Amino acid sequence: MNSNRGSESVWNTAPTSAPAQRADRYVSGSAAHPAKMLPAIARHAITSYTEPGGLVLDPMCGIGTTLVEAVHLGRHAIGTEYEARWARLADQNLRRAADQGATGFGEVYQTDARKLTAHVPAAFHGLVDLVVTSPPYGPSVHGQVRSTRESGEQGVTKRHFRYSRDPDNLAHVGLEDLLDAFTDILIQCRHTLRPGGHAVITTRPWRERGELVDLPSAVLTAAENAGLVPVERNVALLAGIRDGRLVARPSFFQMKNVRDARRRGSPLALIAHEDALVVRRPGAEPGPTPPRPLPCRAPRRTRREDLRPSARRTKVATRTCTNEARHAGGR
Template sequence: MSVSKSVWNTAPTSAPAQRGNRYTTGSAAHPAKMLPAIAAHAIRTYTQPGDLVLDPMCGIGTTLVEAVHLGRHAIGTEYESKWAKLARANLALATRQGVTGHATVTCTDARHLLTHIPPERHGTAALVITSPPYGPSVHGQVRSTRETGQRGVVKQHYRYSRDPHNLAHVSTDKLLDAFTQILTQCRTMLRPGGTAVVTTRPWRTRGELIDLPSAVLAAGQAAGLTPAERCVALLAGIRDSRLIARPSFFQMKNVRDARRAGIPLHLVQHEDVLVFTRHTQDLAGHPATSRPPRCSSRGQHPPRSTGGCRARRADDRRRR
């Protein structure tokens, strides 16, 4: 028996400390990497050693690396060849470090996931972990005058790519349509009773809150997945019962600018974790039942879920 909580303590150390010597040089250049502890927590909670884990937009391969270190096997697809190459390098490093799991990476558009994975692997994944591209306000790194010798702050590593077809560059409505397509194919990849974990967070555009988590919840339902849990993965550490924030430069700047303008904005301390399941009687060819609603902003009504999504409490238990 194991006890799982709705709040995941996934930032006891910083992201660089979590990656340590398990990721190759250059991995930090990806603008929106998943926190390794989030992937590891999901893998420990929803899979057993030897299970298959899928990440359809794997970036530098964080999900895959954490999976093989935990004795699971993994499949990843990635649209950008630059990041797919880094993901393979990170997996090669994991192999040299003696992991027992095995993983592969294919460079392709996740919207065509099923055409690039052998049919015999369809319906075999125990877990899907993924995340839609976030708004640009949470991307990027900065270098100060002291580091560059140039006046002012220099922003770097804030683009996934310059390819206009990359989903990071499309409108929110188009992103949600595409993400529904991806989740529909992920449902086919899941074995009956399998789990899909999607991490996401809201962002602001010109002061308006973009409620991406609610829209992604609706997208998962439209893809034929069943909402099961809604959890919180901390991006802040805990010291003496207090949250220790680890915001990016741009998050700090956005909050300060908003407060100077009289808007009581606060730092984002967590990511929403949306947990779906594939029904045990679901058929792989069952089509999505509906299209996701438009992503709402402040002043509009957010998409409403009709599924049984719940937050897992500390007293909920899962048999391992």
């Protein structure tokens, strides 16, 4: 574990663009997810707060970015995901990681993160070294755009800005309901963490009708209400660094909002980072956790046996645990 992590406040997590970071690690269709975590953010969190052989959890794993980066780093990973579409892609991305030689164990459950401890096997409870996740922000800051010039029209069209049309997905609820649900999810995560285990929650503010919504501070309060202890508040860059200067890579929507505001005389600035909030489960924090056998409940193509870090490649199982799942897709 990095001995200097407590003094580090800025994470250089966007030296290259998001597509370049994903390259050939993620299967076709992964780019359609509306709010993918930067792989470099996941990697930085995992290498800073775990040792090889450690166990990482993402309760809203989306296409499985946290899981894929974890198994490539020799860690084990568990993810839960509400949307069946994204859970299948997370499964496929873990299989690709296995084909590429990843040595960690990975498993995806399609379920409600607010019922995490009911559907993730009890044998994993209290073993997780690190939770890495992010709450959904909603369609106002999600999605991709495409120019309509090719069709002879002017302007752009918006796409890939919905997790689904399911009204119970947390991406479609108001801020107050989102924070209540996210608090419940973090309570579940606390029960899976080992004493002293950490959670890294990435989030960013956004503007709504010109007003800044300070989601990071609200999420930090939710973590405290869930019984987790704040440790650090870091800056994970969404911009590159070239010759000592930031190279911003803002979304189309950010640029449009800022330009519109400046035309109205409001000198808004681009948001070029995410807040990386670090909290931990109370309790004595032991030294580095040595690799250990991890129990598994018979994933496909495996027997009912312990899967050890030395096991051949990544074992993957996607579980549909409940038809009443009610949480938003993650990253």
